[in-house]
Amino acid sequence: MGKVLVERDEKGIVWLTINRMEKRNAIDYEVMDIFKATIDEVAANKDDKVLVITGAGNRAFCSGGDLSVFHNLHTKDEAYAMLSKMGEILYSLMTLPKPTVALLNGTAIGGGCEVATACDFRLANENVKFGFVQGKLGITTGWGGASMLFEKLPYDKAMTLLMTAKQYSAREGYELGFIHKLFDENEIREQCEAYLAPYLSQSTGVLEAYKNAAIRKWKEVNLRERMFLEIEQCAVLWESDEHHEAVKAFLENK
Numbered sequence: 001m002g003k004v005l006v007e008r009d010e011k012g013i014v015w016l017t018i019n020r021m022e023k024r025n026a027i028d029y030e031v032m033d034i035f036k037a038t039i040d041e042v043a044a045n046k047d048d049k050v051l052v053i054t055g056a057g058n059r060a061f062c063s064g065g066d067l068s069v070f071h072n073l074h075t076k077d078e079a080y081a082m083l084s085k086m087g088e089i090l091y092s093l094m095t096l097p098k099p100t101v102a103l104l105n106g107t108a109i110g111g112g113c114e115v116a117t118a119c120d121f122r123l124a125n126e127n128v129k130f131g132f133v134q135g136k137l138g139i140t141t142g143w144g145g146a147s148m149l150f151e152k153l154p155y156d157k158a159m160t161l162l163m164t165a166k167q168y169s170a171r172e173g174y175e176l177g178f179i180h181k182l183f184d185e186n187e188i189r190e191q192c193e194a195y196l197a198p199y200l201s202q203s204t205g206v207l208e209a210y211k212n213a214a215i216r217k218w219k220e221v222n223l224r225e226r227m228f229l230e231i232e233q234c235a236v237l238w239e240s241d242e243h244h245e246a247v248k249a250f251l252e253n254k
């Protein structure tokens, strides 16, 4: 089995499942490459109507960047190369002209929350937690997540999620407007399909036209440029001792 599973169903849903349960579905370079290829395919394929991103198992949606790989990146420039690679992919995900869903089967942490933010809808198992915990690692959102979040949530709510670096319950996420629907933990894939049924009843042309209306606004407010400035700031913090010591502590505590 690969690190990412991509399946298409007859209704037009493309399911992208990060399949690295042993690392809580962390994202490494290979996962990034499959994200990119899948987003490009969904954009081009007329039969694909909705992209759903989820994680294997029920422990984690995605634990962010693979710290066991990325702790080898020391300098600002080394960090920027990795961060901007995923930033470009998340910009393509945010501006994919079709509806996108983050199906939070389990915990979403760090970059996992940035992936979720890039999607149009965040649907969650009611028992999961999520958190933009980057501050606890001495860094900020390194994949452009804050700039995307400011487009999706009111300013004060986005600031709370980012600046507290805390983990929140799915219910709190629902009340903040980050999560759009809570599912009971059994058969969340089926519950997701039922949620998507009214969207899938529309033609691809209609879905694309509405999404393009949102994309035009994001281009107008220079979302891409803002994401890359944010990524540069994270790369500066990445170089700090605070960040390297926090990652070392996480990896050694295991």
Ligand SMILES: CC[C@@H](C(=O)O)C(=O)SCCNC(=O)CCNC(=O)[C@H](O)C(C)(C)COP(=O)(O)OP(=O)(O)OC[C@H]1O[C@@H](n2cnc3c(N)ncnc32)[C@H](O)[C@@H]1OP(=O)(O)O
Pocket: 022, 023, 024, 026, 059, 060, 062, 063, 064, 065, 066, 067, 068, 069, 070, 107, 109, 110, 111, 112, 114, 133, 134, 137, 140, 141, 142, 143, 250, 251, 254
């Ligand atoms: C790099 C980009 C940056 C960004 O732009 O945002 C980031 O994403 S920084 C990364 C932020 N992520 C984290 O800090 C997550 C760290 N992980 C956790 O806090 C927890 O693992 C969890 C996600 C809350 C799950 O907890 P739990 O279910 O109790 O599992 P364990 O902690 O025991 O982990 C099991 C296993 O998985 C490994 N693991 C978990 N997360 C990562 C990760 N992000 N990268 C690499 N490996 C990860 C963990 O080390 C354990 O391994 P073993 O000890 O070998 O079993």
